[in-house]
Amino acid sequence: MTNHHSKVTLKDINAAAERLKNWGRWGSDDEIGTLNNISPQDIVNAARLIRKGKVFSLALNFDSSGPQNGLWGNRFNPVHTMLATGTDAVAGRQESMGLRYADDMVTMPLQCGTQWDALGHIFFGEKMWNGYDARLVDSNGAQKNGIEKAKDKMVGRGVLLDVARHKGVDSFEDGYGIGTDDLEKCAAAQEVEIHKGDFIIVRTGHMERCLSSGDWGGYAGGNAPGLRFETADWIRRKDIAAICADTWGCEVRPNESADASQPWHWVVIPMIGISMGEIFYLKDLAADCAEDHVYEFFFCAPPLPITRAVGSPVNPIAVK
Numbered sequence: 001m002t003n004h005h006s007k008v009t010l011k012d013i014n015a016a017a018e019r020l021k022n023w024g025r026w027g028s029d030d031e032i033g034t035l036n037n038i039s040p041q042d043i044v045n046a047a048r049l050i051r052k053g054k055v056f057s058l059a060l061n062f063d064s065s066g067p068q069n070g071l072w073g074n075r076f077n078p079v080h081t082m083l084a085t086g087t088d089a090v091a092g093r094q095e096s097m098g099l100r101y102a103d104d105m106v107t108m109p110l111q112c113g114t115q116w117d118a119l120g121h122i123f124f125g126e127k128m129w130n131g132y133d134a135r136l137v138d139s140n141g142a143q144k145n146g147i148e149k150a151k152d153k154m155v156g157r158g159v160l161l162d163v164a165r166h167k168g169v170d171s172f173e174d175g176y177g178i179g180t181d182d183l184e185k186c187a188a189a190q191e192v193e194i195h196k197g198d199f200i201i202v203r204t205g206h207m208e209r210c211l212s213s214g215d216w217g218g219y220a221g222g223n224a225p226g227l228r229f230e231t232a233d234w235i236r237r238k239d240i241a242a243i244c245a246d247t248w249g250c251e252v253r254p255n256e257s258a259d260a261s262q263p264w265h266w267v268v269i270p271m272i273g274i275s276m277g278e279i280f281y282l283k284d285l286a287a288d289c290a291e292d293h294v295y296e297f298f299f300c301a302p303p304l305p306i307t308r309a310v311g312s313p314v315n316p317i318a319v320k
Contacts, residue, residue: 008229008257016229017124017271020236023131025273030130031145033119033273035153037239038197046157046298050319056285058201058301058316059114067210067248067279068112071221078108110147111311112220116154116303117276120145121310122262122269129273141308150275151305156241157198158299158318161186162286164205171205172225174218177252178202180234192295196239199299202227203282207246211283219248220279226252232267235274243268244277244316277301277316285318294320 026036060066066077082104089100111117119129120142126134129145136143163178164171166186172178183202187194194200204225210216218224224247235243243250251264260266268274289295298319303312 006256008255008260008263010259012229013257013260013263013266016232016267020232020267021271022236022273023129023271028130030273031119031149032153033129033275034239034241035150035275038153038156038241042156042195042197046155049157049296050298051294052320054288054320056288056318056320058280058282058285058318059314060207060279060281062106062108062113062313066113067216067220068109069216069220071218072248075109075112075220077112078106081105081107108313110306110309110313111278112313114279114281114314114316115277116147116150116301116312116314117269117278118142118145118147118150118303118310118312119269119273119275122265124266124270128270137310142310143308145310146308147303147310147312148305148307151302154199154242154275154301154303154314156299157195158201158297159187159192159194159198160201160203160282160285160289160295160297160318162190162203162289162295164203165286165290166190169205171209174206174223174225175252175254176204176225177228177256178204178226178231179228180231183231183234190289190295191293194238194240198238198240199242199244199277199301200238200240201244201277201280201282202250203246203286205246207279207281208283221248223253224248226250227264228252229256229264229267232264232272235268236272240274242275242277244280246280246282248279250276250278277314280316288320292320
């Protein structure tokens, strides 16, 4: 299944940026953007969605079999190193008053697997979210809009929009753009309403296609199905808290623009202030939702509070 859409120009991007800009909406010192849309009552209501105590992890395992293959920047798969082992212990190489133990470490880019983008991750010109100077993200990290500012904010009502299943495909083809109409019709078919402060999770089937074939191909950095540029207006209008997907970058690739790389990113993160989750594993949750026809759930996915980081690995949890 493929679709074709008109090219997005720099004029379109600039117009959308100005039209959808949320700067100053929650004060001149805000650093969490649309996460402000979640109220305490929203969290209480989300907790009431837990009916059967079934828990789903939406994370890929963090290991050497991950999707990174060098297509995007300097990202690589996690490197897991043992610092102490049972072999050491049994061989008598541990001097700890008889204590025998194992210890380990991981070396990894913070956005190499299932992850959140921080609001300091993408710039619009020389600015980032809320009008802060892009140069405030320097060699010491993000002095504004770091991921640690969201460490107690990633909790609320989650909604799965299983657009692939709604459209009758296992996975959209690379380059398929999901438009506003697709999102609206999918929600209607699932009989689920989108509320202010929701965590919206979009399933394209792309990750499952790669896992099934045993080959990541161009998954992390190449072409992919994803959200069209026009959905930025939907995101702003719905006042959701975050947008997540089972692809590496949420938006459709090849991009809809000949003038800009990742044009949707330009607008949704630095201008709207949306939190974005990428590389979410959705197979098990989607199968359960299709079975019981319940597409809303309690969602909890706090980032690691890595000070001044522009992203964080995460193990998102959906509880039904």
